[in-house]
Amino acid sequence: MALVTLDAIVLQAFPYSETSKILRLLTPSHGVQSVIAKGARRPRSRFGGILEPFTDGAATFYLRANRDLHNLSEFDLSRSRQGLGGDLVRFGAASLLAEMVLRTASEVAAPEVFDRVRASLNELETAPAGRIEAVALAEAWALVTTLGFGPSLDLCVACGGELPGEESLFLDYSAGGIYCGLCPGGGGAGRALPARARADLRAFCTGTAVELERAGAHWQLLSRFLAYHLVEAGSLRSLDFLADALSTG
Numbered sequence: 001m002a003l004v005t006l007d008a009i010v011l012q013a014f015p016y017s018e019t020s021k022i023l024r025l026l027t028p029s030h031g032v033q034s035v036i037a038k039g040a041r042r043p044r045s046r047f048g049g050i051l052e053p054f055t056d057g058a059a060t061f062y063l064r065a066n067r068d069l070h071n072l073s074e075f076d077l078s079r080s081r082q083g084l085g086g087d088l089v090r091f092g093a094a095s096l097l098a099e100m101v102l103r104t105a106s107e108v109a110a111p112e113v114f115d116r117v118r119a120s121l122n123e124l125e126t127a128p129a130g131r132i133e134a135v136a137l138a139e140a141w142a143l144v145t146t147l148g149f150g151p152s153l154d155l156c157v158a159c160g161g162e163l164p165g166e167e168s169l170f171l172d173y174s175a176g177g178i179y180c181g182l183c184p185g186g187g188g189a190g191r192a193l194p195a196r197a198r199a200d201l202r203a204f205c206t207g208t209a210v211e212l213e214r215a216g217a218h219w220q221l222l223s224r225f226l227a228y229h230l231v232e233a234g235s236l237r238s239l240d241f242l243a244d245a246l247s248t249g
């Protein structure tokens, strides 16, 4: 049993028993870890009510080999990100990033995923209201790329050849890329993407929130792509929540 202090982002927090909370924490060096914060729901808990989703801080816990749940000893807050909780779209987009990480979670070190999520949450919290939808799409695709299953957009997924610039080309979800138009293929699940949509997607994958032309089509594309890579025969709850938030907002 080792007492460790790690940078951590709370991805998920849920009540446990009358008085405690279970947290899923994203760390740079130990991937996703589950901890129990005993007494965190008591009015005068030493954790002081800060253990909410998207909070950033240093978590101290007893890391026990072969255990799935560790005992949280301290959480030293560095950023609470309350701005995310006050806006349904921001909250939904942040929840989507958290759900994407949890769906792919492992305890393996992934500092680039940690850095990406931290930067993305900051962006989502501070983006101007009129830009939030584009920022949400960009952060989601950038995380897809960091998690290692970003679509191949520059060369044909079959022959590796250059893609013609102006034409509408087929993005195959399961192959994870675009066909050049000369190669056979493109019979699987996917959709034709006009040149503009491909350019936007390429920008999103680098985290650049370009001006949106057809936001609905982009959300549908993201949703279908994630369904192939993250969820079998189901959907991400946070994407459904976000769709509702966008339609009511």
Ligand SMILES: [Zn+2]
Residues within 6 Å of the ligand: 156, 157, 158, 159, 160, 161, 179, 180, 181, 182, 183
């Ligand atoms: Zn080809």
